[in-house]
Amino acid sequence: MRITRSRPRPISGLILVACAAVLAVTGTVTATVTASAAAPSHPAVSAEYGAESGAAAVAQAAAAHPADQADQPARSAQAAPAADTLLSLNKPATASSAGGCCSAANVDDGVSTTRWASASGADPQWIYLDLGATAHVSRVRLQWDTSCATAYEIDTSADHSSWTKIYSTTAGKGGVEDLTALDGNGRYVRMYGTKRCRGDAGHGYSLQELAVYGTLGTDTTPPTPPGTPTLVSDTPNSVTIGWTASTDDVGVAGYDIYHDGQLCAQVNGSTLTATCASLSPNVAYGFYVNARDAAGNVSQPSGTLHVTTPPSGDTTPPTVPGAVHSTAMTSSSVTLAWTASTDNVAVAGYRVYNVADGARTQVGTADANATGTQVDGLTPSTAYHFQVTAYDGNGNESAGSTPPVDVTTSAPSSCAPAQGVCTVTQVGTDDDVVWGLVTLPDGTILFNERDAHDIVHLNPKTGAKKSVGTVPNVQSTDGEGGLTGLEINPVSFGSDHWLYIMHTSPTDNRIVRIKYDPATDTLQTGTEQILLTGIERNKFHNGGRLRFSPDGKYLYAGTGDAQNGANAQNTSSLNGKVLRINPDGTIPPDNPFHNAVWSYGHRNVQGLAFDSEGRLWEQEFGNNIMDETNLIVKGGNYGWPSCEGTSGTCGTAGFIAPKHTYPVAEGSCSGITIVRDFLYVACERGTRLYREQISGSSLTNVQQFFVGTYGRLRTVEPAPDGGIWLATTNGGDKDSTPHNSNNQIFHVTVA
Known part of the structure; x- marks a missing residue:
């Protein structure tokens, strides 16, 4: 194919102004639709992606880099198709490396004066964007800084694991490279550089902008659940499973393999076996599989395969301490x-x-x-x-x-500040998973049984308890769904007697309210009002914590990502969020996204609490690296799935860093409460209670209590005398089977 090069002709000023105006409006509308709400708006967007598109962009690039037009035919001088839409503005970016000045987030912020820079002196290097849904990619525009790529490719992927090449060159010259007439499909788009323009050890790759254009897919139908896994093989440190294929109206793109809510392997859609490694010998695990399609829709889970890894050959115990x-x-x-x-x-x-x-x-x-x-x-x-x-x-x-x-031990005394936590008294037991817990005005307790779907009334002075009723339409998930959150309005409960409840239904997670009658000590199920529906459910990652603002005006809820990390970054989804609604279920007009979403980028929120300044603190589970405590702000993006705690691309602009993190082996923390501006964090796998002083916007003086004393801890709430209620979660907390747990509820005196 012969390419004829010609010098750009002058364009009529009137036509240029008119075209620029149209393109600028188009760019502005695109920015409004696709930009992350947490990122600032940039007036330069319309100039960058409007007036510079098509022939005008090539003309400007040719003026700056005369040799730039000698590249492959994909870099055509014709305007991009009218149907092309900018898909990438302010989308999450992940890079192989990044210099301190130049984070991955700079690559699609719409501002050419910022840039992403890789580590110097190393090939290959890469950066990819998460478009949030599967797209047909028809155009990619790269604006290089001086440190460009001589050899690179553009790839697409459904899962940021398996990549398909849709463009490559070994003759890159830098400047603006506008690649049109591309034909690729995927949620993720990557620039993969293999040879630098500046080959010395002091330079890397530097991109001012990576813009992706195309059309988003409209597939909203998830695949069917995969078949229940079977055991293929096991070792003391790994398990290999197989399953029967899922089906999808378009096609299964991949499978996510979990044990007990933790992602442990991923394979493509044509592979029906996987190995989960880094396991411990002689430990019971529950394995299941989710399918996903190219559009990012995730299936409901397969059944669970329970496997106890074999012991290793090691029979020698450690020496005595x-x-x-x-x-x-x-x-x-x-x-x-x-x-x-x-x-x-x-x-x-x-x-x-x-x-x-x-x-x-x-x-x-x-x-x-x-x-x-x-x-x-x-x-x-x-x-x-x-x-x-x-x-x-x-x-x-x-x-x-x-x-x-x-x-x-010494004689009883006052609980000194340095001591932190003092007397512990068991006030009750239960054989189900104790989840939501509230204190009534008379000092007695109501708590949810997650798997039995009952609400129980406990008198902590006598230990007497009774079920006040079963919440209707609750369905468990063979995991961690069921009857979860429980809350009362601190201002109006004395007159309205509403119980606010979060639970899993056969189709979703939802928030309802039902009246409690103190006179008859019963739940009045006929008064039920459904406040919010459409929170996706899955076997794990259902969130569930509820918390009223201290003034009683707003109800906040913590949700999980339903085992689909894309939900967390999608502000139209209610999953992977902290939500905020009025007590009657309506949406407050000042919510940042005009729906129930208050903050986003969360994995699985199970703890919410307000401090004395009225600020909201949040606790969430990480996957296998770290958990985190966050200080929540309106419209804030907390980074998941790109960021887990402080790992991943947590330095990316727009992601809010946690105030404290916990290794998962010492954390996996659920409920939190705040008493006298000390934060108390109840941890399951870590089998401990953290006590952390709120000092300004920081958490200091971190202490640990009850390490291994009572086993797994799930729920902690304020007690009326200035102490705390603390509930364990031992046995049966991952299988949805009613009444197979062995739990205690304590009153703890704190300093």
Whole structure:
């Protein structure tokens, strides 16, 4: 094919002004539709993507870079098709690396004076954009800084894992490269550079703008659930499963494999087996599969395959912890220290026991790298005899330290500020998953049984309890859905008696309210009002926490992403969000996106609490790196799925950083509450309660309590005397089976 080059002809000023005006309006409308609400508007957008499009852009580029037109035929001088729409403005960007000056987010902010810069001296380097939905890509416009690419390709992908090349060149010259007449499909679009224009070690790749044009797909039908997995093989540290294929009206693009709500593998749509690695020996896991199509629709889950990994060949226990001794003591706690154990593979952790009358009762744990711990929840003026053991990843446990450390706790006293947490009193038990919990004006408690779908009335002074009723239309998910959030309006409950409830239904997650009759101690199900529907459901990641603002004007709700990370960044979706509605379910007019969404970019929100300044704090689960505590602001973007805690592209402009993070092994935290501007965080996998002082907009003086004492902790709420209620979540909290748990509810006196 022969390309004839000619010098651009002058354009009539009147025609140029008219065309520029039309294109500028088009660019402005596109920016309004596609821009992230958290990002500022940029007046330069219409000039950048309007007046410079088509022939005008090539003419300007030729003036700046005369040799630039000698590239491949895809870089045509004709205008882009009228149907092309700018899809990429302010969409999440992820890069192989980024210099401190030049984050990935700069590449599609519509401003040519900002840029993304990769690490220097290394090939290949790449950057991709998440368009939020599958698109047909017909045009890509690159505006390079001086450090351009000689060789690069443009790729599309449905899952940012498997990529399809839709353009490549080895003759890149930089400047503006406007690639038209492209033909690709995918949600993700990548520039993959393999050779730099400036090959010395001091330079990398530098893109001022990466603009993607095309049309978004309209497929809204998710695939069918895949078949229940079967076991292919297992080892002490991995499990391989297989399943029967899902079907889709367009086609299955890929499968996401989970264990217990944690993503552990992804494969393409033609692969029906996968391996989840990095598991522990002799541990029970629940594996299931979700299918997704090219448009980003995610299926409901497959059934669950329960697998206990085989033990490893390691039969050697760690050495006994040495020199165990006490270093501090109060009326309700003892601090122990020891010298570290050793193991032929690795020490996985420590257990602390109280030895009395020939029995050994576990009262605490410590992490693998610890050489001490504080044992909490002890009884004042009581003798204890502590032993410490070490265990490894295969479950081998050392003998107990000898001799036992004998300590008698001190007499009861006031709860000093330095002590933090003091007396613990069990006020109730339950055999279901205790989720939402509220205190009534008379000091008694109502709580939700997640799997039985009942609301229970508990008198904490006597331990007496009764079910006040079953919430209608609740359906569990064989995971963590069911009857979750429970809240009362702090201002109006005394007169209106509404219970605000969040639960999973057969079709979605929703928020309802039902009246409670104190006279008959019953739930008046006939009064039910449905306040908000359409929050997607899945086996896990259903969120569920409710919290009223202190003035009673607004109800906030935490939702999960329904195991589809795209939901979190889509402000039209109610998933992966903190929501805000009026008590009657209407939308407040000052909500940032004119729907129920208040903040976005969350993975799975299960904790909400207000501080003394009326600020909202939020707790959410990470996947396998870290959990996070956030200070929520109106319209804020908290980064998921590009950012998990402080990992990933968390430095990207527009993503709000967490105030505190927790390794998942020491976290997996659910409920939070605030008492006297101390934040209390209840953690499940971490089996501990964090206490953190709110100081300005920071969290300081972080302490840990009850580490391993009571097992998994889910719910923490303020008690009327200035203490807190604390509920465990042990046994049956991932299978939706009613009445197969063993849980306790405590009253805890705090400083």
